[in-house]
Amino acid sequence: MTARTALDPDRVPPVAGVLRRAWHESGLSVPRIAAETDISAASIRNFFQGWRINSKNHKPIPSTPPDKYLVPLADVLHIDPSELRAVDRGRAADQLEDRLARSGHTVTAEEAANEEAVRARASLTHRLLSAFTTDELIDELAGRTDSRARALFD
Incomplete structure (x- = not known):
């Protein structure tokens, strides 16, 4: 266990990985997700x-969203119902399918292109940042912050 993941990874609900991705x-x-779903940011x-x-x-305990929270989260995050079924959340997947059918929303070509652009930028960012150690990134950010702060007083 690390300070960042205070719960044994084997106890983290699989749906958390789907949501995080x-x-x-x-x-x-x-x-923004909180505003769109009426679920607290915490x-x-x-x-x-x-x-x-x-x-x-x-002490840390698993935190699994009930269906009434998972369905709007999945909708806003464009999670496919099959992904929910894959982590044993079939009832939420059914509710999500009903919600999507009622909304009549279909993804436009522009939305699909925007989503693809976001995924591409996220992938590029991940590849770029993975080339550096955490200490190197902290040093770079500290240097940029210091130089900007100094510029204010010059």
């Missing part, structure tokens, strides 16, 4: 990481 691919911010973050801290004993 779709979130990264979407390019949407958590506050809850969304818990669902993405797959755990939260128990308020009684302050």
Whole structure:
């Protein structure tokens, strides 16, 4: 266990991985997702990481979104119902299919192109950043921040 993933990875619900991947691919911010789904940003973050801290004993516990939260999240993040079925969330997948059918929304060519562009940028960013160690990135950001701060006082 690390400080960042305070729950044993074997206990993290599989749906968290689906949500996290779709979130990264979407390019949407958590506050924007919260606004579009009426789910608190804190809850969304818990669902993405797959755990939260128990308020009684302050220990990490799995955090799995109930269907009433998973369906709007999946809709906003454009998660295919088959992905939900693959992680044993069949009822939520059925509800998502019903929701999509009722909305009558079909993805336009422009939306599909935008989504593809976001995925391409995310992939490129990941490849570029993976070439550097965490320490190198921190040093670079610190240097940029320091130089901008110095420019304010010159």
